[in-house]
Amino acid sequence: MSRWNLLARRAVPAVAALVLILVADRALEACGFSSEPVFVHTLFPDHGHFEAYAKGDLGLVQPTFARSYLVVAYRHLSGAGMDDQAQQDALRLWWEREGFGPERKDAVKRDRWEDGGRNRWKAIRKQVVEGEPKLASPYSWDANYAATAQLGDPVFAKAAETLEARIKSHGAKDPWVLSWVKGQDEIFSGEKTRSLPEAAPAIAPAWFKQDRAYQLAAARFHLGQLAEAKAGFAAIAADRSSPWSDLGAYLAARAGLREAAKDPAKLSAVRSSLEALVKDPKRAAIHTDAKAMLDRATYLADPPKYVAALGARLSAKGAVADFHDALDNYTYAWDRIIDGSLEIPDASRSSLVEKDGEPVREARATHSRGLVGEEMSDWIRIYTGHGEEALARWRRTPTLPWLVAALAHAGAKDPEISKLLESAAKVDAKSPAFLTLAYHRARLLSELGRIPEADRLTAELQARPGLPPTLFNLLRQSQQKRAKDLKAWIGLLPQKIAGITEAGNINTDPPEPTQMEDVDSADISRLQTLVPLDALKDAALDPASSKLLGLPAMALEKALLAGREDLVKALHKPDPKKPDEVDAWLAEQEPAGRAFILALRAGRARNRACFPKTPEKEPGLPVLSKAQQEAAAKEQAAIEALGPSVDQHCKAILAFEAAHPDDPRIPEALHQAVQLTRTGGACGSEETTKLSKRAFQLLHKRFPKDPWARKTPYHY
Amino acid sequence: MTSLRTLGAGALVALALCSCHRKEPSRLKAFPMRVLWAWEEPQDLRFLKGRNVGVAFYAKHVLLRGDRVLMRPRVAPLRVDEGTPLMAVVRVDGDARESPVLDAAQREALLRELEDAFALRRVVALQIDFDARVSERAFYRDLLWDLRKRHPQLPVSITALASWCLDDPWIRNLPVDEAVPMLFRMGGGATKVRAQVRQGRDFHADSARNALGLSTDEPRDMVPADWRRSRRVYVFQGRPWTEENVASLLQELDR
Structure with missing residues (x-):
């Protein structure tokens, strides 16, 4: 899959049970880039x-x-x-x-790659002549680095087919068959300065003369001697007894089309000859190819x-x-x-x-x-444009397509918005335009501030069975903007998975597409950074919150970072039989000790996630009060002031080691510090390597025989 | 007491694996530091005359299928002034339908395709664009060594997935003059990579610290100014280049 083509997709069978496995394997192959859900298809x-x-x-x-x-x-x-x-x-x-x-x-x-014709030619030819033929490159390059096909695979396929028939009719040892092959070898060798195969002598059998005439015309065609090729093919076409007569007629036109590419004045004559071919019932064998060529000629004449x-x-x-x-x-x-x-x-x-x-x-x-x-x-x-003319066209031609175009491009301030909405509302629910019009009606009602109507229409649409996920999600995204409070907004975050993308390129069928839901990573980021901790805690403790959001864990992490003991106690569920690092954090009163415990915890969990960072150009959440938005901003600023997470953890461990060198957790903590820097990636800085090296050196200097030192052979 | 031998060996291993600071003179040093990728669409870049801008043009696409090496060449015309330095780019893919055998014969056939690309008129450098899967890396590595042995003076550039340059530096010690970290179309890891670049956290492999690959339709502002100014920058655009947009791009890169 090439990054060079924005629209390129790779055909992937929609085998639901295997999709995620395939994607996961490829993710491993691609070294860390995982698949992501797609919520809205646009193309x-x-x-x-x-x-x-x-x-x-x-x-x-x-x-x-x-x-x-x-x-x-x-x-x-x-x-x-x-x-x-x-x-x-x-x-x-x-x-x-x-x-x-x-x-x-x-x-x-x-399959633009196949070379089966070439291989087939070589195989059939071996029945007549030993040794490998000299084959020209299928392409020739011009002065502008563009290649043109000289001898495409179909040419070889045709030669193979013909030779096979000649062998069947006359035998592989027939001297004329051998001469035939030698003539073809000359053509396929691609030598521009070679002599053409000789014309058939008078004593040659009729089949050979006809074949040789074709070979010569074809050779001239591939050598770019188009006028001669055209004349040769025309002569073949005129000989109705020749097996090449129909093909000759087609190729004469084709040679003419090539001439016309350089001399457009000839295009008209080519089109006339192709039109005659297409109408000639005696040339039925080439009608399909001639029609395709006529199409191309028509396009070239006036696109x-x-x-x-x-x-x-x-x-x-x-x-x-x-x-x-x-x-x-x-x-x-x-x-x-x-x-x-x-x-x-x-x-x-x-x-x-x-x-x-x-x-x-x-x-x-x-x-x-x-x-x-x-x-x-x-x-x-x-x-597909900006739609400026859409309204005018609808006024002039008030048909359904133009209503759709006008409404799709309409804004709340458009002067005729009421009329557009009224006309759209009258369209029958069974109309092919209904869903498109209904979506835009909901959008415009919302923009006009007619919220209850927008909500009602949205709910009706979302309740329709079989609604495509993209439409469901676009409606949901507009609902999010109209949410009355934080709880309602959070409830609207899960969306239906419309597809799966991997490395930004492949889009596969999701399993049970209308059943699976997920949450956009951008919305997760908003939750993490734009919602103040107290409100996040309440949402996390609300049993109605979707598990997809991972709110309890998210809130706990943020509370730990912010040092909010009250919230940590509210969110943490201690297990007396298995006390964990959060319990240790609660027991520890010193800030440096708490930072050390968090760092150790991150290392043990292989948690290389960065501290949350407010997405760029993201305004506060409108569902929050101004006071809440300010509180969230203040909390977030304090977290971001900690700096990159990997550096922060390393420094916390190093500082703790300096203050408590005999703490039994130190060897492991130094190991974890080095491991965190291994794939810290975006969560580090220019300083990370130095921190990693420092932790590494300390570990090996102070604890050379400790198992943790043995587990740490490198720093990063 | 710590064994000096153990400590020394450990340190040496650590140094060897954490960074590779071997410096060899680059065969690409004469190639311009600003390079336009000219992909498979008609391009008229004659307006680059007199400017110190190179063109890395898509020359051919090679598909490794089964035991075969299939090739499709560029078909869109590329017009350039005679003085514009040219780099031929060969895109390589392993077939998803029929996995390549990746044997010596296939490697030799691919090598010939690369040589043919380099032999195109006025081409002075070669770039290989191969997003090799893990299973294809050994083949790719061997190919590059074969190419180097056969053409010791050939300037060779390779494109490199951002992940290769950051977290998975398998490209260290490849016999290439540069690896171009491709900082666009990065898919799911894009945010992470951009954040790392913005922080100035450099790529592991030395060969990946001399160049950058960008696109006109994706964010470029994360690239530190000193990287922009001092590294060879390749830029892709999904439509033909014009004099106007090249001029504004060059201004942006040099500010």
């Missing part, structure tokens, strides 16, 4: 909801969704719907691209127009032929336009506006404007 629907989404149960359609999902959403919102075939096509595309959704046995997994035409086709009511390919090409072509790909012919690029040296950004706007006139593409452009 695609929630896992487990793809089939429903394709059927029209859209959940919350977010403006951040990838375009292929928005096309499907638009079809449902506009009433065009998706028939069974289109649904299967969409699911297949999503599976092929990202491995999302239910596993597809019919998916065409484009924005191509996208608009595909958009119109994808959004038209009724069945859409080849929905999978159309959706794939539509999104691909749009991406290429936005990228400012240099593939765009000059004629089209002249419409690009270069501004401030950033043609790509402007291309996005300009080419997108070029899509005006095609309703769906316009909707996608506006929906």
